[in-house]
Ligand code: SF4
C-alpha cells in the first residue's frame with residue numbers, strides 16, 4: 001500500500017511510523033503556497049485553515065502516487081471531528097475513487113472501527129514487532145523533541161546567522177535514517193554534540209527574552225503555515241518554547257488518563273481559572289500554558305489561531321483580561337489564507353521591541369500606548 | 384432583586400422557562416428587548432472583532448442589562464443531549480463575558496447546563512448554585528423549576544403545532560395560549576422551510592425580520608422548532624456520525640424532515656457570518672436539497688448586510704417558487 005498522511009510539524013515521525021509497519025511511504029511535500037491554493041480551491045469557503053491545508057496536502061500526496069491516506073478523526077465539540085468526512089467527500093467528488101482515507105477516531109467512540117483500522121495499517125506485521133517498534137518510535141519522538149528544544153535555545157545566540165537551522169536540517173536527515181533503538185541513541189548523542197558545538201554569544205540572564213507560543217495545534221506545530229515563527233523569533237534573538245510538542249501530545253492524548261503525566265492535569269487546572277470547563281480544541285490548554293509560561297518567568301506570549309477558530313475565539317476574548325491580571329504581554333495572531341508574511345513580520349518585530357523595552361525597565365504605560373494604535377488599526381489583540 | 388435576561392441567543396427558545404423560574408423565586412425579571420443598532424454597536428466594541436455576530440449582539444445585551452439590573456443571566460450551555468455538545472462559544476459564554484465586559488464582575492449568574500438528555504433543562508441540580516448565591520433552599524428551587532417546566536412544555540406544544548418561536552413567545556407573554564393554538568392556519572401560496580438557529584432567525588436585527596417579510600409575500604413558514612426533537616433525530620439516522628452540536632443537528636434533522644414534506648416548496652438557510660458549525664450544516668443542507676430536488680438558498684447575514692439587497696433576493700426566490708408551483712399545477716390541470 002502506498003501510504004501518506006497530513007503534514008504537521010516533524011513529519012518524519014509519521015513517516016517512521018509507516019516505515020516501521022513496512023508500508024511503502026509517500027512522503028507528503030512540506031506545505032507551500034501551492035498546497036494552500038489547492039486546499040482553498042477544493043474546500044468549503046468557511047472551513048478552518050487547517051482543513052484546507054490538509055486538503056491541499058492530500059492532493060499533492062495523491063499526485064505523488066499515494067493510495068491510502070491515514071489521519072486522526074478527533075473528537076470533542078469542534079469541527080476537527082469532521083475533517084476526515086469532509087475530506088473524504090471532496091476526494092470522492094473529485095473522482096479519486098481508488099484512494100482510501102483511513103480515519104482514526106478516538107477508540108472509545110467506536111472500538112470496533114478503531115481495531116478494524118489498526119488491523120488495516122498493521123499490515124500483517126507480527127504484534128511483538130509492532131510493540132517493539134512503536135516503543136522505538138516513542139523514544140524517537142522524545143529525542144527529536146529534546147533536540148528541538150535545544151535548537152530553540154541556541155538559535156537566538158548563534159554567532160553565524162542561520163547555522164542552527166542548518167544543523168537542525170541535518171539532524172532531520174540523520175534521524176530519517178534511524179532504524180533501531182540502538183541507532184537512535186547513537187544518532188541522538190551525535191546530534192546533541194553538533195548543536196553544542198555551534199558557537200554562541202554569551203548573553204546575560206537578565207537580557208534574555210523568552211517567548212512562549214500557544215494556540216491551536218496545527219498552526220502552532222506547522223511552520224509552513226505560521227511563517228516559521230520560531231525561526232523568525234530566534235533570529236530576532238528570542239528564545240522560544242511551544243505549548244505543544246509531539247512527545248507531550250502523545251503522552252497527553254494517547255496514554256490512558258491515569259498514566260498521564262501530572263503536568264498535563266496541572267495545565268488544565270491552570271486554564272480553568274479562566275475557562276471553567278473543557279470547550280473543545282485547545283482553548284483551556286492555551287490559557288493554562290499562558291499562565292504556566294508566566295510563572296516560569298517568560299517575557300511574552302504569542303497566541304496563534306486559525307482565523308475564526310471557535311475555541312480560540314473564546315481564548316482571544318479572555319486575552320486582554322489575562323494579560324492584565326497576570327501581567328504578561330500577549331500577541332494574538334489569527335491566520336488564514338490571506339494573512340501576509342510581511343504584515344505578520346512587522347507585528348512580531350513591534351511586539352519584540354516592546355518586550356525588550358519592558359525588560360529594560362521602561363514603564364508599562366509606554367508599552368500600552370504603543371499598543372493602543374495597533375489594536376485600533378488591526379484585528380490583532382495586543383495587550 | 385433584579386435580574387436581566389439578555390434578549391439574544393437561546394432566549395428565544397427558553398425565555399418562558401427562565402422568566403417563570405426567576406419570578407417564582409421572587410426576582411424581578413428584566414427583558415433587554417429586541418436588538419437595536421445601539422446594542423449591536425456596544426457589543427461589537429466590547430467583543431473580539433472576528434467573533435460571530437450573535438455573540439457580539441449577546442455581549443451588547445449583557446451590557447444593556449447590567450445598566451438596569453443587579454444581575455445578568457448568562458447560562459453556560461455545555462450539553463442537553465448525549466453525546467452532543469454546544470458550540471464552543473456557548474460552552475465558554477460566561478468566560479467570554481467576563482473577559483470582555485468589565486462591569487460584569489461578580490454580577491453574572493451562570494449555571495452550568497450539562498444534561499445527558501433533558502431539553503427542558505429543568506433539573507433543579509442545574510440551578511442549585513442559586514442556593515449558595517442567594518440563600519434559597521433546594522426545595523424552593525425545585526418547586527420553582529417544576530412550575531417553569533410546565534410552562535415550557537406548553538410553549539413547546541404550541542411550537543410543535545405550527546407556531547414559530549416568536550409567535551409562541553407572544554402567546555406566552557399575552558397568556559392567550561388556547562386562542563393562538565386555534566389560530567394556526569395556513570393559506571399562503573407557497574411554503575418555505577426557514578432553517579437556522581432561533582437567535583439568527585428571530586433576531587430582527589440579524590435576519591431583518593425575514594419571517595415577517597416572507598409572510599407578507601404570502602408564504603407559509605415552517606421552522607425547526609415545529610419539528611419535535613425525536614422526529615428531527617430520526618432523520619439523521621443514516622449519517623455515519625452526528626454533528627457535535629445539538630442545535631445544528633436539530634436544524635439539519637428538521638431540514639431533512641421538510642425535504643420529504645410535499646407541502647414544502649423550498650428551503651432557506653439563515654446563517655450568521657462567521658458561524659463555524661454552519662459551514663458544515665449549510666453544506667449538508669445544500670447537498671440534501673439538491674438530492675431532493677427542492678430549491679435552496681442561503682441568507683448569510685452580518686452587521687453590514689444591506690436590507691434592500693436581502694429583500695430583492697428573497698422576492699426573487701419566492702417568485703421562482705410560485706412560478707414553479709403554477710407550472711406544476713397547470714400541468715395537472
Ligand atoms: S479547533 Fe479551530 S481550527 Fe480546529 S476544528 Fe475547531 S475551529 Fe477549526
Ligand code: SF4
Nearest residue numbers: 435437470472658659
Ligand atoms: S453556533 Fe455559530 S452563530 Fe452560534 S455562537 Fe456558535 S459560531 Fe456563533
